[in-house]
Amino acid sequence: MSDLMLKGRAIKLGDNISTDDIIPGRFAHLRSNLPELAKHVLEDGAPDFASKVKALSATGEGKAILVVGKNLGLGSSREHAPVVVKMSGVAAILAKSAARIFFRNAINQGLPVLLCDTDKIGDGDELEINVTGGKIADLTSGITLSCGKMPAIMSAILGEGGLIPYIQKYKDFVATG
Amino acid sequence: MLLIIAEGTIKIVKQLRMGKTLAEKILSLKSGGDAQAGDVVISDVDLAFVQDTTGPLAIRQFKESGFQALAKPQQTMMFLDHAAPSPAQQLSNDHILLRRFAGEMGCRIYDVGEGICHQLVAENFANPGDIIVGADSHTVTAGALGAFATGMGSSDVAVALALGKTWFRVPESFQIELSGAFPRGVYAKDLVLYLIGQIGADGANYKALEFGGRALARMTMSQRLTIANMAVEAGAKVGLFPADKVTWNFLREHGRGDKYKPLSADAGANYEQVILVNLDQLLPMVSLPHAVDNVRPAAQVKGVKIQQAFIGTCTNGRLEDLAVAADILKGRKSHPGTRLLIAPASRQVLIRAIEKGYIRSLIEAGAIVLPPGCSACLGLHQGVLGDGEVCLSTANRNFRGRMGNPEAMIYLASPATAAASAIKGEITDPREFM
Numbered sequence: 001m002s003d004l005m006l007k008g009r010a011i012k013l014g015d016n017i018s019t020d021d022i023i024p025g026r027f028a029h030l031r032s033n034l035p036e037l038a039k040h041v042l043e044d045g046a047p048d049f050a051s052k053v054k055a056l057s058a059t060g061e062g063k064a065i066l067v068v069g070k071n072l073g074l075g076s077s078r079e080h081a082p083v084v085v086k087m088s089g090v091a092a093i094l095a096k097s098a099a100r101i102f103f104r105n106a107i108n109q110g111l112p113v114l115l116c117d118t119d120k121i122g123d124g125d126e127l128e129i130n131v132t133g134g135k136i137a138d139l140t141s142g143i144t145l146s147c148g149k150m151p152a153i154m155s156a157i158l159g160e161g162g163l164i165p166y167i168q169k170y171k172d173f174v175a176t177g
Numbered sequence: 178m179l180l181i182i183a184e185g186t187i188k189i190v191k192q193l194r195m196g197k198t199l200a201e202k203i204l205s206l207k208s209g210g211d212a213q214a215g216d217v218v219i220s221d222v223d224l225a226f227v228q229d230t231t232g233p234l235a236i237r238q239f240k241e242s243g244f245q246a247l248a249k250p251q252q253t254m255m256f257l258d259h260a261a262p263s264p265a266q267q268l269s270n271d272h273i274l275l276r277r278f279a280g281e282m283g284c285r286i287y288d289v290g291e292g293i294c295h296q297l298v299a300e301n302f303a304n305p306g307d308i309i310v311g312a313d314s315h316t317v318t319a320g321a322l323g324a325f326a327t328g329m330g331s332s333d334v335a336v337a338l339a340l341g342k343t344w345f346r347v348p349e350s351f352q353i354e355l356s357g358a359f360p361r362g363v364y365a366k367d368l369v370l371y372l373i374g375q376i377g378a379d380g381a382n383y384k385a386l387e388f389g390g391r392a393l394a395r396m397t398m399s400q401r402l403t404i405a406n407m408a409v410e411a412g413a414k415v416g417l418f419p420a421d422k423v424t425w426n427f428l429r430e431h432g433r434g435d436k437y438k439p440l441s442a443d444a445g446a447n448y449e450q451v452i453l454v455n456l457d458q459l460l461p462m463v464s465l466p467h468a469v470d471n472v473r474p475a476a477q478v479k480g481v482k483i484q485q486a487f488i489g490t491c492t493n494g495r496l497e498d499l500a501v502a503a504d505i506l507k508g509r510k511s512h513p514g515t516r517l518l519i520a521p522a523s524r525q526v527l528i529r530a531i532e533k534g535y536i537r538s539l540i541e542a543g544a545i546v547l548p549p550g551c552s553a554c555l556g557l558h559q560g561v562l563g564d565g566e567v568c569l570s571t572a573n574r575n576f577r578g579r580m581g582n583p584e585a586m587i588y589l590a591s592p593a594t595a596a597a598s599a600i601k602g603e604i605t606d607p608r609e610f611m
Contacts, residue, residue, distance in 0.1 A: 016378065016468065020576040024583070025555035028230045029265040032274075044583040071379035074412070075576060076555075077314040079234055079330035100383050100414055101314055105330035151217045153344055163332045167242045173219050173344050 003132040004112075004159070006091050008063035011052050012123035013045075015069035019076040019102065021045040023084050031080055038087035053089040063091035065129070067121050070095070072113075073102020082106035092129055094118050094136065094147075107154050110162035114147040121145075131158070196445025198350040199417045200385040203325040203440075207308050214349040214447070223307040223324075225337040226254040228294050229261075230555075231312035233271045234331035236278050239338060246282065248341030253284035254302070256294035261550035263289070264558035292523025292549040295319065295491040298326075299402055300525060304428070304436040305420030310337050315491050315573065317408045321401035322427070323420035323440045328409065348414045350385040351376075352448040355392035357457035362608035364501070365400035366493055366571065366591035368454065369407040370462040374472030375452065382412030384449065387442060389419065392456050398427040399497040406492045407573050410469040461606055463569075464589035467577040475594050475606045485568040486511070486599035488592050489520030489547070490554045493571035496529050498592040503535035505596040505610045511543035512602030518560050519544045520552035542599075556581030569598045 022042055030037040042049040053064040066085065072095040073081060082105045085093070092112040096119075106113045112131045121127070125140035132155070134147035150158075153173065160166040197205065201212050208218035227235045232255055247253045255275050260268040272289070279286035287297055294311065295318035303309060305323035309316060312334040319326035329343070337343045353372065359365075386408045388401075401418050408416025418424075419441035428437045461475040488494070488502050499521065511517040519539050521527040527549050530536045536546060547553070553560030554572045562568055562585035570580070575587035590598070593607035600610065 018576040020574070020578045024578040024581075025230075025557050026561070026578070026581045028260065028555075028557045029267040031230060032233050032267060032271055044578045071382070071412070074378055075314065075574060077231060077312055077316075077328040077330055079231070079312075079332060083234075097379055097382060099379070099412060101328055101330060104333065108330060108332040151346055153217055163336060164238055164242050167336055172340065173342070 003130050006063060006065070006129040006131060008065040008091055008127055009056055009061060010065050010067040010121050010123055010125045010127055011049065011056070012067045012121070016071050016074060017045065017068055018074050019078050019081040022073070022081040023078065034083060034087060037080060038084040041084040041088045050088050057089050062126070064089050065127050066090045066093045067118050068093065068095045069118060070097045072098040074099040077101045079105040079109065082109045082111050086111045092131065094121065107150070107158050108163035110158065110165070112158060116145045116147045196443035196447065198385065198446040198448065199323070199387050199419065199440065199442045200325065200348050200350050200415060201446070202442065203306055203308065204345060204347050206306060212347045214347050216347045217344060218347060219342055219344050220308050221342050222310055222337045224252050224254065224298065224302050224309045225311070225334055226256060226294060226298065227312040227331070227334055228256045228259055229268065229271055229275060230259045231331050232275045235312055235335040235338070236274060238332045238335035242335065242339065244339035247284055247338050250283040253282070253338055255279045255284065255286040256297065257287065257289045258293045258550045259555060260557055261289040261548060290524065290548050290550070292526070293491045293494065293551055295406065296494065296522035296526070300431055300523060304433070305424060305438050305440045310334055310343055314409050315406055317413070317416050318402055318406040318491055320405035320408065320416040321398060321418050322424055323418055325415055325417065327414050346383070348383055348385040349449040350387045350446070351381055351450045351452060353386055353388045354451060354453045355388060355390035355456060356453070357392055357455040358395060359456050360459065362461050362593060362606070362611050363456070363459045364591040364593060365396070365403040367459055367462045368456065369404045370464050370472050370589065371459055372452070372454065373407060373411045373470050374462070376411040378410065378468060378470040379412045381408070384413050386411065386413045386416045388417065389442070393418070393421065393423070396423065397497065398423055399495045402495065403492055410573055461591065461594050461608065463594065463604060464575055466575055466586040466588065469573070469575060469589065475590065475604065478588070478604045479606055481588070481604040482567060483515055483569045483598055483603060484566040485516045485518065485560060485562060486595045487518045487553050487560060487568055487570040487572065488595050489518070489522065489552050490572040491522060492573045493592050494520055494522030494526065496526050498571065499526070499530045499535045499539070500533065502592045502596040503538040505593060505607065506542035506544070506600065507538040509542055509600050511599040515599050515602045516560070517542070517544040517599040518547055518553055520547040520559070521549045523549050553580060555579065569595050569604060571595050
């Protein structure tokens with residue numbers, strides 16, 4: 001399999017973005033209507049987030065890369081959190097650290113989450129990401145970052161585009177490296 | 178000569194590594210291998226469940242995967258607890274979807290009014306050494322019974338429902354060694370808030386918290402459930418207690434004493450960190466908005482006006498919690514400027530609280546008693562806060578927007594602190610009423 005490569009621009013947010021920040025419980029009635037739910041992504045904490053992602057996609061300069069600090073996605077197990085981030089147009093997430101359920105949910109949804117020192121990336125920086133190899137080139141600043149390795153089974157799930165496509169293909173968990 | 182020394186050294190290292198943490202022990206048994214921290218294992222699942230806000234997506238993922246049947250219908254549960262009863266037509270339709278799926282697949286559904294999934298799992302299903310996965314982050318609660326219980330998303334649980342197994346990265350463990358006894362006015366909630374303040378909201382990310390020490394012998398199952406419940410608020414994957422006499426008594430009281438087996442970590446287990454806490458020195462604690470690890474002694478926060486006090490949830494909605502609150506509120510009145518909400522964690526808790534007279538004391542003090550379920554905790558009904566309002570809650574999360582309004586403030590504390598604060602209409606150290 002060839003390496004999964006992404007090109008895009010950083011949209012930077014801070015530390016400790018909870019699942020309630022991403023999609024609060026008060027929208028639970030929209031969870032069976034994902035396009036409607038996705039309209040409310042991060043609306044309390046970063047009300048201009050959705051329009052920023054949209055504007056970026058419209059320029060054709062590349063995809064939106066969400067770049068955050070530590071402990072992304074703390075809180076609830078709601079998989080709707082990475083779902084609405086992905087539906088908003090975000091192609092990948094870079095974080096210093098991510099809460100374990102959110103991390104696993106995002107990979108299961110085929111949304112790459114790479115862990116690295118995101119302090120080195122500025123808002124709006126142009127990024128080139130080798131998801132498979134865990135390398136990030138910040139073309140704006142000229143620096144390169146390496147990411148922590150994820151377990152082989154997670155890479156395999158991400159490689160198939162998420163847990164459901166993975167299971168459709170293999171019917172079971174298969175031994176990986 | 179050198180070889181012999183080397184061999185001896187390897188032996189010692191191996192002996193040290195022979196000891197297993199509770200997490201390694203349970204995952205070894207259930208994966209049929211030698212699970213060590215850092216390994217990835219495929220493990221059998223003893224109980225898999227969803228609730229009404231994560232279940233609909235799990236069902237859609239289950240069907241999209243092409244699955245036709247549950248691997249273990251008897252060990253699969255659906256709980257309608259988050260919107261209970263439903264405040265919106267969309268959620269009512271989600272309930273219909275879950276009821277139909279349960280009917281088609283032959284699994285048990287706990288309908289509206291029966292209680293919170295984690296309380297019902299503790300009362301009816303969780304046993305020492307079990308692997309439990311739930312599409313709810315507070316699935317960790319069952320760690321109080323020595324079950325490796327953890328929260329996952331809808332897709333992971335959908336696959337666990339179909340295959341009867343899942344994959345885990347075996348976590349490194351922190352040992353939390355507890356000595357002493359709770360002083361007057363100090364409870365399990367104060368301990369776990371204090372611990373989260375020390376560890377930090379991400380300090381135990383991916384790790385297992387394993388509780389031990391001489392204080393455990395006097396720690397009730399209700400207290401253990403409160404502590405295990407909040408392990409996830411330090412980022413932990415599980416919060417595990419050994420299975421001991423307290424566990425045995427709890428299982429016998431709930432009609433499954435035969436499921437008891439003693440379970441504890443080996444003496445030579447490797448811990449990434451050891452944290453010692455002397456309960457004698459603890460104070461009533463409060464977690465301040467908008468982060469659970471933003472913890473201070475109640476005495477330092479006293480005087481903050483509250484418009485709502487909420488006693489309930491999977492953290493603190495059990496009989497012991499209602500007893501503490503009723504004891505403080507009996508013969509007193511909640512402050513006219515403060516709504517006092519009570520939501521028992523299960524129907525069994527509600528019935529026992531009625532029998533013991535706690536509910537009468539609470540209602541006479543001005544409380545509004547809500548149906549067993551998650552209630553006001555996650556902001557979709559039954560006590561949504563207004564702009565600028567402050568709630569003192571016995572729940573586990575105080576994130577911005579958690580209780581339905583990003584302009585509101587949530588403080589977390591024990592049922593005693595919530596009861597005392599409801600009387601004065603402001604955050605109060607509960608020892609003032611003891």
